[in-house]
Every structure is written in C-alpha cells, then in structure tokens.
Amino acid sequence: MIRALLLLLCSRAVGTGRPPPPATPRLKLAFPELQTHHGLRVYELERSCCYDVLLLDEERGRLFVGAKNYLVSLSLDNISQQDRKIYWPAPVEWREECNWAGKDINTECMNFVKILHSYNRTHLYACGTGAFHPICAFVEVGQHIEDFVFKLDLQHAEDGKGKSPYDPQHVAASVLVGEELYSGVATDLMGRDFTIFRSLGPRPSIRTEQHDSRWLNEPKFVDVFWVPESENPDDDKIYFFFRETAVERPQGLGKTSFARIGQICRNDVGGQRSLVNKWTTFLKARLVCSVPGSDGVDTHFDELRDIFLLQTRDKRNPLVYAIFSTSSSVFQGSAVCVYTMADIRRAFLGPFAHKEGPSYQWVSYQARVPYPRPGMCPSKTFGTFSSTKDFPDEANTPHTFTCIAVDRVTAADGQYDVLFIGTDVGTVLKVVSVPKGSWHNMEELLLEELQVFQDLSPITSLQISSKRQQLYASSVTAVAQLPLHRCSIYGKACAECCLARDPYCAWDGNTCTRYVPNTKRRFRRQDVRNGDPSVLCSEDPQLGSVPQKKLYGVEGSSAFLECKPKSLQARVLWTYQHTSDAPKREVQLDERVVQMEQGILLRSVQHADAGLYLCHATEHGFTQPLLQLSLEVIGTQQAPGLAPFGTTEPAGPPGHKVWYQDFLQLVDHPPLGAMDKMCERLWSRGSPLARRRPLLPPPLSAKARPPKWRQSTELRKARSRRMHEAPRAERGPRNASPW
CATH class of the missing domain: 3.30.1680.10 (ligand-binding face of the semaphorins, domain 2)
Structure with a gap:
C-alpha cells in the first residue's frame, strides 16, 4: 500500500450527527462577474458536446480539443478567436450498424474523440469511438506557429481497438512514448474486456491477461505516465492509475472499490509460453488516501478521480497529486492527496500479497521471492537479464472533485504549488499549499472558488499554460479560458x-x-x-481614509447596518461610539442586535442606538477598519425639526404628531387619490420636505386628470396670480421661493 500526505478535504457526514464545516473560499466569483471583469472566455460548437480531451501546445500557441464529431484548434491567447475545425463524423454504415446493435443513433452512434497526443513536430495522433467502431488517424498541424495547417489524414486511418474505447461513456487513459502508445482501455463492444495495451511502434503489441480478475477487475482507468528511473533508459517504467473492484476485499462486504497504481517496464517484450505477448513486469499496489478517526478506524477515499504529475528539477522524482472521492452512503466527500515517487517505488519493493490459510484470505507473502523479483526491468543496472524473454516462467481502486492541475509558482519567500481543482458543479477551486515547519505539516489556503461554466456542468479536464498565465477547462458543453490570477x-x-x-x-x-x-x-x-x-505594510489604515456613510433610523422600527468584507474568511467586528469623542466599545449581540451575513440588524431601534458604528475585518490575526456608519435615530414623538445629533430629546412639543408618519402610512397603504392631499399636508407644515423640491409624478393632461388634481392646479394658479399682483413688501424677500 502507498500512503500519502492528505492535503485537502471536502466532506460531509450523511445522517450521522453534525457534518464537518465546509471549506470556505476567500473569494467566490460567479460566472457573470468573471466574464465581465476578469477575462473569462467560453467556446462551444453548435451540434456538438463532450469536450473531454485537451492538448496544450505552447510552441504553436494552440489548444487542441477533441469533441463529438469534431477536432478543434483554438488560440491559447484567446479561445474565442481564430478557431479551426475538422469535422470528423463516423461513416453512415458504422452508424447504422451501431443502431442495429441497440445503441441510440443520435447520442451514442457518433465519433467521440477520446485520444489526442503530439506524435512528432508536425502531426498529432487522434482516436475516436467511431460509433462503436474505434478509429485512429494522424492530424497535420504544421511545424511553426505561423503555419495555418490543420488537416486530418483519413487515407491512412487505423483500427482504434486497444487505443480508444467503443462506448462514449467509457474513459481511456493513454500516453505516447516515442512511437509507442500505452493505453488502459476496454477492448470489446460490451465493455467487459479491460486491458493495458501497447500498440504502434516497431515492437509487437502486448497486453494484460484476458478475463483474469487478479490482473484487472472492472477497472476505471484515470491516467498514465512515463517516468524515468535512472540514467539507463532500460529502467524506465510506465505507471497506470486506475480504480477497480478489489479482489482482496473482506468477505460479506459486497463490492469495494480500491485506488490502484500499476507499473510496467517500458522494455518489456513479453515472456515465454503462457506469457507470450503478455506483460511480464506488471505489478499493482493500492493507493491509500485516508483520515485517521478518533476511534482508531481510518476513513478511506478510494474512488480515484484524477491525477496530476508535477515535474520537479529531478525528472525521476515528480510529485503525484491525486483527486479522490468516496461512494459511501454514510460519509461523502472529496480529498486531495500527494505522493512522492520514492514512496511509490518503496511500495513496489515491499512484500507481495497472496491468498493463504484455511479461510483463504489475502496475507503478506513470506516465502522465497523469485529471482528476478517480479516487476524488475531487464537491465544491467540491477541484474544480468537483457530481455523479458529470458525471465523464468514463474507466475503466482456538499460537491465532488473531478480533476486537478498544479502550477509551481516562484514567490518572494520560496516556491509554492498552486492547485486548480475542478468540481462536478462547474466550479474551479484555487488552492495554495503552504508548509508549516516541514513538508509533512502543510496548510491549505482556499483562495478562490470560480464558476467557469454557467450551466454548472462538471469539469472534465484542466490544462495550465504557465507561459501565458492562463487556465483552460472543459466540460460536456463548452471550453473555458481564465487567467491564473486576479x-x-x-x-x-x-x-x-x-x-x-x-x-x-x-x-x-x-x-x-x-x-x-x-x-x-x-x-x-x-x-x-x-x-x-x-x-x-508600514502604513496603518487611518480612520480618515475609511469610507463613511450616514443612516437614519426610526425609533421602534428596524435598521440594517451593512458591511461585508471582500474575504469570506474574514471575521467582522463592530465597535460603537455614542459621540465622536466618546470611548469605543464592542457591539454586543443579543435578541435585538443580530449578526447577519451582510451586517448587523437592529430589530427595534432605540434613541440610545444613535452614534458612530465602525466595521472591522479580522483575518489571520490582523484587524483593519472597513466602514464607518453614522446612525441618527428619529423618535416617534419628535417634532417636525430633527433632533440635534447625539441627543435624545425631541425638538418639538410633546404629543405633536411627527411630519413623516403620514408619509410612511401612505407608502405602506396608498389610498387611491390621496397623494395630492399628502403632498399638500407636507407642504403646508414646517417639515424638512418643505425646504426642498417635492418629487411629484409627471403632469397629466387636463382631460386625464381627476377632478381633485384639477382643483389643486386651479388653486396654485390663483395663489401665483395673487403673489404677483401684491406689492413687493407683501411678497417677502426675493429668495423666499416655495421651491
């Protein structure tokens, strides 16, 4: 078993007590905001879908995409411009044959491109399902960025069996090393014969044993990589990552999925007798991603979803980042685990497992290990065998993470791995892994949650262009491009x-x-x-630079003080001063003063609530002021004039009805034809509204006006005539306009 360092966990318990708190991103950006302000671009084809395969080519500045019936070439600078398309449907007779076999002619009997690799400096190698008749062909793309070549060579098309799956619902994992293609794929129409297959190149094709659960048991292939092991190319290995139904599961527990890593030697040419054209160096081990429980029982994440190989300065020792989920009915969640190649190689050098004893259980193999040790490559580095033909004939896997891409970034205080994690709801999580003292004590910072697809389609693939600082994501419905940073x-x-x-x-x-x-x-x-x-940061945020707002609250009613920091991980703290020279004190929350997501709610405003409120954000031990609010409380018994700021005594005689109460009543219950009466009332009183121009509806025509409106208009005209006819002394000062 290969154990890993658990980096990130997103989980929830189902029906068993309180779930663990979900991970909160520092920033959460929705699709419209990303598209409008942060450079999000989306590409999609009419009458196509399923953009499962992305091939990033930095030299040509192109992003090659495999979709349903199409191959597409997009510009890395802007995927919305300069697209080139190749229409690659399945032949009509293949579609009809597929339909006769019981498949849907409109959804399944198409050519879904599943394999796309750079073959040489001028060509790509592509494979598709071909309406359940796998097919492969070469694609000419030119040698330089200025070569506008994108052409499919169907005259030299090849049988895609053992390279591409038949069923568009199946996933194939493959890598092209030199001229040889290593694939993990189903090789039959019914999807029952799964194999690890080597094709192309001058050497004979080799595969795993057919219909043998000890080799592969209902595998779901995830990814495959070529990793050199020494300076001698004869030691190079190919590593397959997959999940499968475990044959060593305890009895009575039903089907159990285990995550696996399988290895084969690149120079394996098959063995003798029963191993002719079969792998002789194939080994597999279990990938363990787990969380220790308080009761001593580990919680395992065994549904392997995606793998990203992060290259380091030493090509022989990359880091392996893995996405896991669990299908348990009690515990659901996702996790990211990271493995070192040293741990992986150490596991393959450990003891083997076999069935032994009266109960025929899987136990550690303690007998003599054959020489050469199973899994050893024929090489002069570790032995004297020059070929696998010389080996003796001894024989005895809230949202779910979907894929991952990792970028190693150089910062002022070192290098950091930034993880971009796709989810099944169309979002991408941006996470940075920060060491705390040692590599085995890491802190994961969830920086952003980005909704890159409007329809919430699951992310199927992620690619990073470090040169252009862009992230490319694909789903069933579209391809998206987004900068790595904002x-x-x-x-x-x-x-x-x-x-x-x-x-x-x-x-x-x-x-x-x-x-x-x-x-x-x-x-x-x-x-x-x-x-x-x-x-x-030497500059300390001064209170004078903090934004300020003024609010009015009515005694007995509610008031909302809004303040929301940009960071969702920040904690908000409120302080209060009755006057500007009074001491500050923290706002105490209770049944009347309620903390909400956007601010605090004063359910029943009192005169004592008037004053200055300062909103602070505390994050990572640092506190900074965000907003200063000045709240003025208007009493229900207050006179027409407003009370002086900071006082609680009304400015008018007791019992006098406040000028705004009629207005509030009108707003809550507007009777028909009462607006003119209300305006006349407010205008005739000494209210603050009498000192500013009223906001009235646009004038109506004489025929459309109700009788009361017509009467009010005639009264105003009569008053205006009397004012102009009166002597200057009777009219008052020149600037005493009613407006």
Missing part, C-alpha cells in the same frame, strides 16, 4: 494584498499586481507563508 480584486491597500497570500500577486507600492521574480522594483511586498501585514 490580483486587483484583492483590494487597494497593502494589507489586503498581503492577506490574500496569493503567490502570483504582490504589493508594488501602489496596487496589488502580478509578482514577477528577478524584477528591480524595490517596493515588492509579499509573504505567502505568513501573510502578516503588520510586518510588510
């Missing part, structure tokens, strides 16, 4: 940029912008590991 969204202050802890971003003295190593800018400030603004 530094400006973090805020306009040094502290906000520092708290983001995004390895792509740094404070340059004026704004939060892209961090580029080896630049000569003196004011670059970045601290991904600690994210402490008090160390990097």
Whole structure:
C-alpha cells in the first residue's frame, strides 16, 4: 500500500450527527462577474458536446480539443478567436450498424474523440469511438506557429481497438512514448474486456491477461505516465492509475472499490509460453488516501478521480497529486492527496500479497521471492537479464472533485504549488499549499472558488499554460479560458494584498499586481507563508481614509447596518461610539442586535442606538477598519425639526404628531387619490420636505386628470396670480421661493 500526505478535504457526514464545516473560499466569483471583469472566455460548437480531451501546445500557441464529431484548434491567447475545425463524423454504415446493435443513433452512434497526443513536430495522433467502431488517424498541424495547417489524414486511418474505447461513456487513459502508445482501455463492444495495451511502434503489441480478475477487475482507468528511473533508459517504467473492484476485499462486504497504481517496464517484450505477448513486469499496489478517526478506524477515499504529475528539477522524482472521492452512503466527500515517487517505488519493493490459510484470505507473502523479483526491468543496472524473454516462467481502486492541475509558482519567500481543482458543479477551486515547519505539516489556503461554466456542468479536464498565465477547462458543453490570477480584486491597500497570500500577486507600492521574480522594483511586498501585514505594510489604515456613510433610523422600527468584507474568511467586528469623542466599545449581540451575513440588524431601534458604528475585518490575526456608519435615530414623538445629533430629546412639543408618519402610512397603504392631499399636508407644515423640491409624478393632461388634481392646479394658479399682483413688501424677500 502507498500512503500519502492528505492535503485537502471536502466532506460531509450523511445522517450521522453534525457534518464537518465546509471549506470556505476567500473569494467566490460567479460566472457573470468573471466574464465581465476578469477575462473569462467560453467556446462551444453548435451540434456538438463532450469536450473531454485537451492538448496544450505552447510552441504553436494552440489548444487542441477533441469533441463529438469534431477536432478543434483554438488560440491559447484567446479561445474565442481564430478557431479551426475538422469535422470528423463516423461513416453512415458504422452508424447504422451501431443502431442495429441497440445503441441510440443520435447520442451514442457518433465519433467521440477520446485520444489526442503530439506524435512528432508536425502531426498529432487522434482516436475516436467511431460509433462503436474505434478509429485512429494522424492530424497535420504544421511545424511553426505561423503555419495555418490543420488537416486530418483519413487515407491512412487505423483500427482504434486497444487505443480508444467503443462506448462514449467509457474513459481511456493513454500516453505516447516515442512511437509507442500505452493505453488502459476496454477492448470489446460490451465493455467487459479491460486491458493495458501497447500498440504502434516497431515492437509487437502486448497486453494484460484476458478475463483474469487478479490482473484487472472492472477497472476505471484515470491516467498514465512515463517516468524515468535512472540514467539507463532500460529502467524506465510506465505507471497506470486506475480504480477497480478489489479482489482482496473482506468477505460479506459486497463490492469495494480500491485506488490502484500499476507499473510496467517500458522494455518489456513479453515472456515465454503462457506469457507470450503478455506483460511480464506488471505489478499493482493500492493507493491509500485516508483520515485517521478518533476511534482508531481510518476513513478511506478510494474512488480515484484524477491525477496530476508535477515535474520537479529531478525528472525521476515528480510529485503525484491525486483527486479522490468516496461512494459511501454514510460519509461523502472529496480529498486531495500527494505522493512522492520514492514512496511509490518503496511500495513496489515491499512484500507481495497472496491468498493463504484455511479461510483463504489475502496475507503478506513470506516465502522465497523469485529471482528476478517480479516487476524488475531487464537491465544491467540491477541484474544480468537483457530481455523479458529470458525471465523464468514463474507466475503466482456538499460537491465532488473531478480533476486537478498544479502550477509551481516562484514567490518572494520560496516556491509554492498552486492547485486548480475542478468540481462536478462547474466550479474551479484555487488552492495554495503552504508548509508549516516541514513538508509533512502543510496548510491549505482556499483562495478562490470560480464558476467557469454557467450551466454548472462538471469539469472534465484542466490544462495550465504557465507561459501565458492562463487556465483552460472543459466540460460536456463548452471550453473555458481564465487567467491564473486576479490580483486587483484583492483590494487597494497593502494589507489586503498581503492577506490574500496569493503567490502570483504582490504589493508594488501602489496596487496589488502580478509578482514577477528577478524584477528591480524595490517596493515588492509579499509573504505567502505568513501573510502578516503588520510586518510588510508600514502604513496603518487611518480612520480618515475609511469610507463613511450616514443612516437614519426610526425609533421602534428596524435598521440594517451593512458591511461585508471582500474575504469570506474574514471575521467582522463592530465597535460603537455614542459621540465622536466618546470611548469605543464592542457591539454586543443579543435578541435585538443580530449578526447577519451582510451586517448587523437592529430589530427595534432605540434613541440610545444613535452614534458612530465602525466595521472591522479580522483575518489571520490582523484587524483593519472597513466602514464607518453614522446612525441618527428619529423618535416617534419628535417634532417636525430633527433632533440635534447625539441627543435624545425631541425638538418639538410633546404629543405633536411627527411630519413623516403620514408619509410612511401612505407608502405602506396608498389610498387611491390621496397623494395630492399628502403632498399638500407636507407642504403646508414646517417639515424638512418643505425646504426642498417635492418629487411629484409627471403632469397629466387636463382631460386625464381627476377632478381633485384639477382643483389643486386651479388653486396654485390663483395663489401665483395673487403673489404677483401684491406689492413687493407683501411678497417677502426675493429668495423666499416655495421651491
């Protein structure tokens, strides 16, 4: 078994107590916002779907896409422009034969492209389902970026059996090494004969044993990689990642899925007698991704979903990032685990498992291990065998993560792995893994949750262009392109940029912008590991620079003080001052003062609530002011004039009805034809509304006006005539306009 470091966990318990708290992204951006402000581009074809295969070509600046009946070439700079398409349907007779076999002619009897690899400097190698008749062909793409060549060579098409699946619902995993294609695929129409197959190239084809559950038992292939093991190419191995029904499961538990990693030697040419054209170096081990429980029982994630191989300076020792889920009816969740090649190689050098004893259970094999050890490559590095033909004939796997891509980013304080994780609801999670003291003690920072597809289609593939700093995602319905970073969204202050802890971003003295190593800018400030603004940001946010707003509240009614920080991980704290020179105190929450997602709600406003409210955001031990609100409370017994700020005594005689109460009553229950009466009332009183121009409906024609409106108009005209006819002294000052 190969155990890993658990990096990220997203889980929930079903029907068994309280679920664990879900992971909260620091920022959550919806599809419209990403498309409008942050460079999201989407590409889709009419009458097509299922963009399962992405091939990123940095040299040509193209993104090659395999879809239903189409091969597409898109620009890496902008996938919405300069697209080139190849229509590649299945022949009519194949579609009819597929339909006769009981398949749907409109949904299944099509050519779904499942395999797409760079073959050489001028051609790609592509395979599709071909309406349950797998087919492969070469695609000419030119040698240089300026070569506008995209042409399918169907004259030299090949049988795709053992390379592409028959069924569009099946997934094939393959890698092209030199001129040889290594595939994990179903090789029959019914999808029952699964094999690890080597084809193309000058050497004979080799496969796993047919219909033998000890080799493969209902596998679901995920990915495959070629990893060199030493300076001698004879030691190179091909690693297959898949999940399968475990043959070593305990009796009585039904089907149990295990995650697996299988290895074969690249120079394996088959064995003797029963192993002619069969792998002689095939071994498999269990991938373990688990969480220790308080009761001593581990919770396992065995549904392997995706693999990303992160290359390091040593090509022989990449890091293996894996996405897992679980199909348990009690516990549901997803996880990311990371493995080292040293751990993987160590597992394949460990003890073997076999069935033994009266109950015929799987136990560790303790007898003599044959020489050469099973799984050893024929090489002068570790032995004297020059070919597998010389080997003796001894024989005895809230949302769910769907795929992953990892970018290694150089920051001011080191290198960090940024994980982009696709989900089954059309979102991409951006996560950075930060070491805390040692590599085995990691902290995962969930920076962003990005909705890249409007229809919430599951993400099927992710590709990263480090050169162009772009992320490419595919689903059943479309292909999306998005920048790897959005530094400006973090805020306009040094502290906000520092708290983001995004390895792509740094404070340059004026704004939060892209961090580029080896630049000569003196004011670059970045601290991904600690994210402490008090160390990097000397400027302390002054109260005068904090936005200010003024609110009015009516005594006895409710008032809402809105304040929402950009970071969803920040904790909001409110302080209160009765006057500007009074001491600050923290707002105490109770049944009347309620904390809500967008701010605090005062359910029944009192005169004592008037004053200054300051909203603070606390994140990662750092507190900064966000907003200052001035609340003025208007009493129900208050006179027409407003009370002075900070006082609780009414400005008019007791018992006098407040000017705005009639207006509020009109708004709540507007009787027909009462607006003119209300306006006349307010106009005749000494209310604040009498000092400003009233907002009245647009004038109606004389015929359309009700009689009361006509009477009011005649009265105003008469008053105006009397004012103009009166002497100047009787009219009052020149600036005493009723408006």
